[in-house]
Amino acid sequence: MPEKTMPTGPKGNPVLGNTIEFGRDPLRFITKCSQQYGEIVRLKFEKDRESFLLNDPEHIQYVFMNKGGEFSKGYQQDPIMGLVFGNGLLTSEGSFWLRQRRLSQPAFHPGRIADYADTMVRYSERTVTKWNDGDKRDINDEMMQLTMGIATKTLFDLDLHQGDSRDASRALDTVMTAFNTQMTNVFRHILHLIGLGRLVPPVNRQLKEAVADLDNMIYAIIEERRNHPGDRGDLLSMLISTYDEDDGSSMTDQQLRDEVITLFLAGHETTANTLSWAFYLLSQHPDIEEKLYQEVSRVVGDRPATLADLSKLSYTENVIKETLRLQPTVWLISRYAEQDVTLGGYDIPAGSEVMISQWAMHRNPRYFNDPLTFSPERWDNSDNKPSKYVYFPFGGGPRICIGERFAMMEAMLLLATIVREFRFELVDQLPIKMEPSITLRPKHGINMRLHKR
Numbered sequence: 001m002p003e004k005t006m007p008t009g010p011k012g013n014p015v016l017g018n019t020i021e022f023g024r025d026p027l028r029f030i031t032k033c034s035q036q037y038g039e040i041v042r043l044k045f046e047k048d049r050e051s052f053l054l055n056d057p058e059h060i061q062y063v064f065m066n067k068g069g070e071f072s073k074g075y076q077q078d079p080i081m082g083l084v085f086g087n088g089l090l091t092s093e094g095s096f097w098l099r100q101r102r103l104s105q106p107a108f109h110p111g112r113i114a115d116y117a118d119t120m121v122r123y124s125e126r127t128v129t130k131w132n133d134g135d136k137r138d139i140n141d142e143m144m145q146l147t148m149g150i151a152t153k154t155l156f157d158l159d160l161h162q163g164d165s166r167d168a169s170r171a172l173d174t175v176m177t178a179f180n181t182q183m184t185n186v187f188r189h190i191l192h193l194i195g196l197g198r199l200v201p202p203v204n205r206q207l208k209e210a211v212a213d214l215d216n217m218i219y220a221i222i223e224e225r226r227n228h229p230g231d232r233g234d235l236l237s238m239l240i241s242t243y244d245e246d247d248g249s250s251m252t253d254q255q256l257r258d259e260v261i262t263l264f265l266a267g268h269e270t271t272a273n274t275l276s277w278a279f280y281l282l283s284q285h286p287d288i289e290e291k292l293y294q295e296v297s298r299v300v301g302d303r304p305a306t307l308a309d310l311s312k313l314s315y316t317e318n319v320i321k322e323t324l325r326l327q328p329t330v331w332l333i334s335r336y337a338e339q340d341v342t343l344g345g346y347d348i349p350a351g352s353e354v355m356i357s358q359w360a361m362h363r364n365p366r367y368f369n370d371p372l373t374f375s376p377e378r379w380d381n382s383d384n385k386p387s388k389y390v391y392f393p394f395g396g397g398p399r400i401c402i403g404e405r406f407a408m409m410e411a412m413l414l415l416a417t418i419v420r421e422f423r424f425e426l427v428d429q430l431p432i433k434m435e436p437s438i439t440l441r442p443k444h445g446i447n448m449r450l451h452k453r
């Protein structure tokens with residue numbers, strides 16, 4: 001048997017490891033590591049834990065497929081993730097996750113999500129009618145509000161513009177903000193690094209209160225649905241009505257709550273950021289924007305876009321795919337080795353963190369020609385498609401995003417509806433500062449001048 005070795009990586013500080021460099025500019029650091037070191041890069045972020053960045057598609061496939069169950073997502077021990085997401089699809093593991101995935105799958109059946117196309121188009125038309133020629137708007141903020149409205153409608157059949165729904169949206173917004181603030185707390189990471197992770201401040205009061213408010217609201221909706229059963233055409237109706245084929249059981253209130261919050265939080269910010277980056281990239285490439293506009297005008301014309309248009313909007317799809325390549329909303333995925341694993345002849349000890357970065361892989365010159373150029377045309381040639389483990393904006397293997405189809409449909413319909421009416425010009429031609437938090441988002445929004453077509 002070949003002798004096992006440890007991969008190499010940047011040396012870092014004797015006490016703080018690679019945390020300072022990573023913390024200063026994670027995207028640059030990850031890119032540098034993936035280009036300067038081998039297929040597996042050894043990193044140090046926590047006192048008692050090894051971290052490894054994977055750059056080889058075969059290793060990425062191995063981890064994503066997780067056939068031997070050697071890797072977990074590691075969220076189970078995280079009090080913040082536990083409080084917010086409970087044991088929902090994003091955070092659960094093993095047989096519990098598998099059952100929840102099977103029960104949730106019908107809600108994402110292509111036939112079912114097709115019904116949401118109309119809501120997506122109606123809501124984006126409503127947004128566009130509020131805009132005027134010459135307005136200056138933060139396009140990220142606009143997209144967050146739009147996708148939040150769509151998520152609330154498609155999940156709970158609630159319209160954000162009406163009475164109680166405003167409270168629901170405010171509660172969701174508060175949870176999201178408090179959650180993001182706590183997850184990005186640098187202090188928390190440093191305590192972990194110097195081996196004092198047990199002192200990490202427990203979930204803060206603001207987040208606890210926000211989650212409690214949201215829970216009350218969601219449980220009230222669930223109770224109302226249980227008292228008046230029937231299909232309201234939303235995701236919640238599907239989740240309530242599906243039964244496990246093996247034992248006939250269905251989801252408890254707690255499981256429904258966990259799944260609904262998970263779908264809301266996993267689904268709306270990701271799509272909003274994808275669209276924001278698309279509008280930013282288009283504003284920097286007027287020729288591509290024009291080509292997109294021409295396609296949408298030809299296929300959709302003056303009527304509202306429909307589900308049937310999607311198969312003809314190939315350039316629109318390519319713009320979204322290329323946006324997700326260059327500005328992947330989920331830029332980093334982590335897994336934890338539950339046991340000793342050998343990858344590419346290297347020893348990955350039990351407990352190690354394994355990192356897989358869309359940002360690094362999607363920009364790797366070994367796999368993409370001219371990788372830093374925004375070129376939707378690169379997706380024209382279907383013979384030349386990158387492997388699933390080189391380009392993976394929605395992850396891979398059994399834990400691939402359950403909302404991929406929903407998200408692509410939403411992104412394409414919103415893009416088509418908006419681009420037909422408005423063109424965007426970046427107000428300050430400064431590079432947009434990125435914030436690689438859980439999602440890759442613009443740190444200070446993206447201010448755009450709106451030009452009516």
Ligand code: HEM
Binds near residue numbers: 274329395
């Ligand atoms: C452009 C938009 C989106 C992107 C880039 C995205 C990306 C991802 C990625 C990379 C994962 C895998 C995470 C991992 O392996 O650790 C994931 C999982 C997930 N996503 Fe998405 N997502 C998007 C939209 C959505 C939408 C619209 C929904 C729901 C309506 C959704 C719900 C979920 C859920 C529930 C999971 C966990 C699946 C499981 O583990 O079984 N996502 N997403």
